[in-house]
Amino acid sequence: MNFDTLRYRSGCLELLDQRRLPGNIEYLKLRSAEEVAKAIREMAVRGAPAIGCAAAFGIAVEAMRTRHREGFRGEMEKAFEMLSKSRPTAVNLFWALERMRRILDQVEEQDEVAMLLEKEAESIFEQDIRDNLKMGENGSALVPEKCNILTYCNAGALATAGHGTALGVIRSAASRGKAISVVACETRPFLQGARLTAWELEMESIPATLICDNMAGYLMKKGEIDLVIVGADRVAANGDVANKIGTYTLAVLARRHDIPFHVACPTSTIDPDTPNGEAIPIEERNGSEVRGYNGIEWAATGISVRNPAFDVTPSELVTSLITEKGVIMFPDDKKISALLAS
Amino acid sequence: MNFDTLRYRSGCLELLDQRRLPGNIEYLKLRSAEEVAKAIREMAVRGAPAIGCAAAFGIAVEAMRTRHREGFRGEMEKAFEMLSKSRPTAVNLFWALERMRRILDQVEEQDEVAMLLEKEAESIFEQDIRDNLKMGENGSALVPEKCNILTYCNAGALATAGHGTALGVIRSAASRGKAISVVACETRPFLQGARLTAWELEMESIPATLICDNMAGYLMKKGEIDLVIVGADRVAANGDVANKIGTYTLAVLARRHDIPFHVACPTSTIDPDTPNGEAIPIEERNGSEVRGYNGIEWAATGISVRNPAFDVTPSELVTSLITEKGVIMFPDDKKISALLAS
Numbered sequence: 001m002n003f004d005t006l007r008y009r010s011g012c013l014e015l016l017d018q019r020r021l022p023g024n025i026e027y028l029k030l031r032s033a034e035e036v037a038k039a040i041r042e043m044a045v046r047g048a049p050a051i052g053c054a055a056a057f058g059i060a061v062e063a064m065r066t067r068h069r070e071g072f073r074g075e076m077e078k079a080f081e082m083l084s085k086s087r088p089t090a091v092n093l094f095w096a097l098e099r100m101r102r103i104l105d106q107v108e109e110q111d112e113v114a115m116l117l118e119k120e121a122e123s124i125f126e127q128d129i130r131d132n133l134k135m136g137e138n139g140s141a142l143v144p145e146k147c148n149i150l151t152y153c154n155a156g157a158l159a160t161a162g163h164g165t166a167l168g169v170i171r172s173a174a175s176r177g178k179a180i181s182v183v184a185c186e187t188r189p190f191l192q193g194a195r196l197t198a199w200e201l202e203m204e205s206i207p208a209t210l211i212c213d214n215m216a217g218y219l220m221k222k223g224e225i226d227l228v229i230v231g232a233d234r235v236a237a238n239g240d241v242a243n244k245i246g247t248y249t250l251a252v253l254a255r256r257h258d259i260p261f262h263v264a265c266p267t268s269t270i271d272p273d274t275p276n277g278e279a280i281p282i283e284e285r286n287g288s289e290v291r292g293y294n295g296i297e298w299a300a301t302g303i304s305v306r307n308p309a310f311d312v313t314p315s316e317l318v319t320s321l322i323t324e325k326g327v328i329m330f331p332d333d334k335k336i337s338a339l340l341a342s
Numbered sequence: 343m344n345f346d347t348l349r350y351r352s353g354c355l356e357l358l359d360q361r362r363l364p365g366n367i368e369y370l371k372l373r374s375a376e377e378v379a380k381a382i383r384e385m386a387v388r389g390a391p392a393i394g395c396a397a398a399f400g401i402a403v404e405a406m407r408t409r410h411r412e413g414f415r416g417e418m419e420k421a422f423e424m425l426s427k428s429r430p431t432a433v434n435l436f437w438a439l440e441r442m443r444r445i446l447d448q449v450e451e452q453d454e455v456a457m458l459l460e461k462e463a464e465s466i467f468e469q470d471i472r473d474n475l476k477m478g479e480n481g482s483a484l485v486p487e488k489c490n491i492l493t494y495c496n497a498g499a500l501a502t503a504g505h506g507t508a509l510g511v512i513r514s515a516a517s518r519g520k521a522i523s524v525v526a527c528e529t530r531p532f533l534q535g536a537r538l539t540a541w542e543l544e545m546e547s548i549p550a551t552l553i554c555d556n557m558a559g560y561l562m563k564k565g566e567i568d569l570v571i572v573g574a575d576r577v578a579a580n581g582d583v584a585n586k587i588g589t590y591t592l593a594v595l596a597r598r599h600d601i602p603f604h605v606a607c608p609t610s611t612i613d614p615d616t617p618n619g620e621a622i623p624i625e626e627r628n629g630s631e632v633r634g635y636n637g638i639e640w641a642a643t644g645i646s647v648r649n650p651a652f653d654v655t656p657s658e659l660v661t662s663l664i665t666e667k668g669v670i671m672f673p674d675d676k677k678i679s680a681l682l683a684s
Contacts, residue, residue: 022641022642022643183648184645185556186530186632186641187556188528188530188554188555188556189554191640191641194632194633194640194641194642194645195640195641195642198641198642198644198645199642201642201645202642202643202644202645207646208645208646209645209646209647209648210632210633210641210645210646210647210648211632211647211648211649212530212531212555212587212588212632212649213530213554213555213556213588214527214529214530214555214556214587214588214591215587215588215648215649215650215653216591217588217590217591217594217653218587218590218650218653219648221590221653221654245554245556245557245560246554246555246556246557246559248559248560248563249556249558249559249591249595252559252594252595252598253591253594256594290528290536290552290553290554291536291552293635293638293640294640296635296638298533298536298537298635298636299364299528299533299536299537299540299552300364300536300537300540300541300543300544301364301544302540302544303526303536303540303543303544303550303551303552304549304550304551304552305551305552305553306525306551306552306553306557306561307553307554307557308557308560311557311559311560311563312563
């Protein structure tokens with residue numbers, strides 16, 4: 001990889017500002033939980049695992065910033081509160097904060113706990129890379145020797161600590177010599193496919209084609225797509241998958257055309273406390289994102305706007321769940337709880 | 343209507359430049375077939391019936407321009423050639439040119455034929471408005487008293503001589519006092535929904551909400567869409583429907599959610615010479631449209647692009663075909679040929 005999605009230098013989280021890609025490679029330097037929460041909220045960083053890592057580092061930088069203060073515990077509570085409210089759907093955020101919380105609660109001494117929080121954030125980060133590489137290995141087995149893979153949004157190195165989930169599987173399969181080409185959907189309104197996935201694939205020299213989201217059905221009908229691989233923001237206990245808005249539509253189309261529909265995510269994205277997709281909170285973002293892009297508005301000014309950021313794909317449409325612990329075909333409650341217990 | 347999509351003043355076609363909407367209301371003044379062909383190609387005018395009208399006026403202005411020349415017949419041949427190559431999918435273009443051709447072939451005297459060509463173009467234009475009003479009347483019967491209608495692209499006054507096809511049905515139903523709200527898909531890459539449909543609905547004061555194309559499945563799954571009405575660029579003899587790219591996806595989603603999927607078009611959009619959807623030529627447009635919008639490119643620069651402008655919805659997914667001659671439920675070969683013969 002020629003870039004870091006996030007990197008940590010004592011007391012400072014450096015975050016590749018994904019709003020400015022692919023045109024500009026710029027790192028935000030964040031030294032408080034408030035700054036990190038803002039970066040998550042405004043999508044300077046996005047992608048469930050990357051949000052989890054960023055939140056963990058948000059706690060670490062806050063601890064480093066306030067460790068010599070009297071109000072340390074109070075500041076840390078505020079930091080947890082702020083970060084947990086930054087985005088509602090991706091469960092990795094809450095999973096990472098939970099891990100950080102356990103450290104905070106274990107140790108009294110402020111300097112010591114700050115160092116341990118730093119260490120825990122780094123461990124979450126490193127685990128994510130390891131998990132993605134393992135997921136890539138596990139998922140490669142599902143990828144034919146020669147195929148055209150449709151992917152959605154960005155579930156790549158930019159959505160994680162590195163390597164990626166869906167794009168990690170594609171990377172791993174390509175590095176094993178498989179003849180892969182990728183169709184990337186642009187992914188309105190934030191254009192993660194056009195800007196981020198296209199950029200990553202170009203750097204990897206994996207042949208790729210960009211389409212508008214509404215063209216996927218056309219290509220499937222023409223027999224040009226062999227399989228679909230996407231990431232996830234939260235997987236419920238029954239295997240329902242919340243992912244970027246539009247994923248459900250791809251799953252419905254894939255089913256109509258008998259195309260395998262794979263979901264790649266670390267087990268930290270699976271939430272056993274969410275029984276099914278109905279229970280997953282779906283973020284509605286500001287309508288200005290739909291009215292145009294990046295400050296340019298092309299829509300007629302008087303119209304109302306909806307902007308749900310995610311949708312839920314029922315598990316019955318999911319061919320497999322690819323995780324670092326293994327692959328589950330046709331996921332359901334039992335298979336998922338067995339996987340989590342393994 | 344507070345605007346004309348196209349209007350004719352002796353020897354000059356004035357065309358509302360739809361590339362500049364909704365921000366600017368500007369009319370192109372076109373005095374040759376070449377200028378009209380360029381306007382069609384570059385989508386200053388779009389929508390199957392409007393393209394048909396523009397092409398007819400393209401022949402009329404060319405006849406007026408060259409009627410006193412020796413090479414009149416040669417110039418007219420070139421005009422037909424140029425206009426027929428301007429866009430391949432919408433059949434109204436060829437239907438209108440065919441009508442103009444019959445006039446040209448009937449009369450020897452140049453001045454006289456030029457006048458007759460003007461008259462024929464005006465008659466095509468007026469027929470289109472009449473057909474749309476009739477279609478609106480026929481289609482209204484399918485629209486519940488209170489409902490949320492999803493529409494796609496722009497099949498409104500801007501896509502026709504006036505009133506519109508799909509949007510014409512919505513207009514007619516609303517004017518009968520039905521409590522209608524509309525969900526408009528933005529329709530990438532040219533954004534006809536965000537720019538044109540939103541603008542028309544605003545002027546009509548019909549409550550409307552804009553979404554990205556990838557959000558339609560989410561709203562259908564939540565039970566927020568009662569029916570879908572779209573236009574068409576060409577309907578094959580068996581009822582397969584070519585329309586703006588993404589229409590097929592909506593039809594697949596509508597079927598999954600048991601939502602009626604209606605297609606509104608004049609019988610001039612039905613092509614008995616095209617046996618089925620496979621035989622409809624699908625235009626692939628320049629990739630720059632997908633890389634961004636209106637000169638701004640946001641996609642990673644190295645990636646390839648596909649840009650099919652239309653897709654085909656098989657007739658089995660079509661609930662009804664709404665035409666000026668009447669409504670066909672579950673269209674097929676027999677019902678369509680009976681309708682055309684009626």
